Amino acid sequence: MMHLARIKGENFRLFEKLDFNPHPRVTFITGENAAGKTSLLESIYCLGRAKSFRGNGPAELAGALGKHWQVMAKLQKPDAPSTTVRVAWNTEGTSVRFGESTKPSTAELVSQLPTQIIEPAMHRLLQDGPSYRRSFLDWGVFHVEQQFFPVWRRHQRALKQRNKALRLKSSPKEILTWDEELAGAAELILQYRIEHLAALKPILGEMVTKLFNTEDWSIELQPGWSTDTPYIEGLRKNLERDRKMGMTVEGAHRAELKLKLNSHQVKNRISRGQQKLLISALILAQSELMYRHTGRSPILLVDDFSAELATEFQRALAGLFAQHTGQLFITAFERVPAFDLLPDSSMFHVEHGLIREC
Numbered sequence: 071m072m073h074l075a076r077i078k079g080e081n082f083r084l085f086e087k088l089d090f091n092p093h094p095r096v097t098f099i100t101g102e103n104a105a106g107k108t109s110l111l112e113s114i115y116c117l118g119r120a121k122s123f124r125g126n127g128p129a130e131l132a133g134a135l136g137k138h139w140q141v142m143a144k145l146q147k148p149d150a151p152s153t154t155v156r157v158a159w160n161t162e163g164t165s166v167r168f169g170e171s172t173k174p175s176t177a178e179l180v181s182q183l184p185t186q187i188i189e190p191a192m193h194r195l196l197q198d199g200p201s202y203r204r205s206f207l208d209w210g211v212f213h214v215e216q217q218f219f220p221v222w223r224r225h226q227r228a229l230k231q232r233n234k235a236l237r238l239k240s241s242p243k244e245i246l247t248w249d250e251e252l253a254g255a256a257e258l259i260l261q262y263r264i265e266h267l268a269a270l271k272p273i274l275g276e277m278v279t280k281l282f283n284t285e286d287w288s289i290e291l292q293p294g295w296s297t298d299t300p301y302i303e304g305l306r307k308n309l310e311r312d313r314k315m316g317m318t319v320e321g322a323h324r325a326e327l328k329l330k331l332n333s334h335q336v337k338n339r340i341s342r343g344q345q346k347l348l349i350s351a352l353i354l355a356q357s358e359l360m361y362r363h364t365g366r367s368p369i370l371l372v373d374d375f376s377a378e379l380a381t382e383f384q385r386a387l388a389g390l391f392a393q394h395t396g397q398l399f400i401t402a403f404e405r406v407p408a409f410d411l412l413p414d415s416s417m418f419h420v421e422h423g424l425i426r427e428c
């Protein structure tokens with residue numbers, strides 16, 4: 071399986087220098103508070119996404135040595151020469167290098183080095199607004215369906231233009247010029263999302279049934295508009311409302327995923343520990359689907375493994391991770407017995423921005 075074979079960094083947060091050889095399967099990273107565990111995962115995330123997952127701009131990631139940082143890794147693929155990936159920042163901006171390609175687009179990088187993170191702030195995926203669930207869904211569709219990205223981009227462009235025309239109170243004729251493109255893309259996005267969810271359901275179902283000991287669960291897509299009629303008809307029918315609101319009220323950009331467990335919306339009912347298991351199951355199910363479709367698995371970063379979980383849930387989570395076919399990086403304060411369920415692994419310890427193998 072594709073994996074990162076050597077990771078090096080410079081001046082990345084508290085790491086003046088970073089250089090270690092992770093395990094092709096599972097790398098555990100332990101350390102005290104503020105030792106640098108999350109920063110280490112963040113550096114790997116930057117390699118795959120060219121940005122942080124903590125919502126910080128690139129300048130925030132620069133350490134004490136000045137206004138620059140870089141992260142590099144050797145990406146090893148089965149039966150192929152390794153590729154060097156490098157993401158760097160200085161005051162002129164962020165630059166990315168992927169093998170021979172010196173200016174890959176973010177979409178290219180994301181598709182070449184799929185990376186996912188499970189971290190404490192992810193409870194938003196279940197608790198907060200629909201945009202988090204849409205991003206989750208679309209991440210999976212993007213990696214499984216090659217045609218999705220150009221359609222999604224077309225959709226974003228048409229939506230932006232139509233909304234601009236609505237905001238500027240343009241004439242109905244001008245607004246209508248965007249409808250066909252927007253509607254065509256939105257209908258396709260809906261189809262891709264429906265197909266993805268149908269393929270995801272059985273994989274997720276197996277995980278959820280095992281974790282929660284129930285078959286009473288559901289995941290449902292709300293398309294974002296009333297699908298009784300084609301989207302384009304809705305756009306035309308609701309033109310006056312959209313003009314009044316200054317935006318396109320309905321559409322694929324309003325889609326929502328509804329999750330229920332034991333007949334209740336998960337948002338209102340489940341504990342923090344259960345949320346963590348469910349979010350992990352969602353991400354692992356998508357990873358498995360990606361593996362079945364493309365033969366590739368994402369690199370999975372797991373921050374603060376034990377947080378919110380007592381022993382039994384820790385074992386359940388480790389059991390889930392044991393099914394992951396891709397590379398895993400897992401941080402925790404200390405080694406816990408559940409790690410024994412992932413024996414094909416290496417253990418590292420971080421302290422004040424230094425990493426050493428244990």
Ligand SMILES: Nc1ncnc2c1ncn2[C@@H]1O[C@H](COP(=O)(O)OP(=O)(O)OP(=O)(O)O)[C@@H](O)[C@H]1O
Pocket residue numbers: 082083084085101102103104105106107108109110130131132133134
């Ligand atoms: N740009 C930066 N330059 C130098 N140090 C930084 C920078 N950004 C953050 N730090 C420091 O790095 C330290 C490590 O933070 P990090 O979040 O990686 O720790 P952690 O091991 O995940 O801790 P916890 O388990 O408490 O979440 C913090 O003390 C933080 O102040």
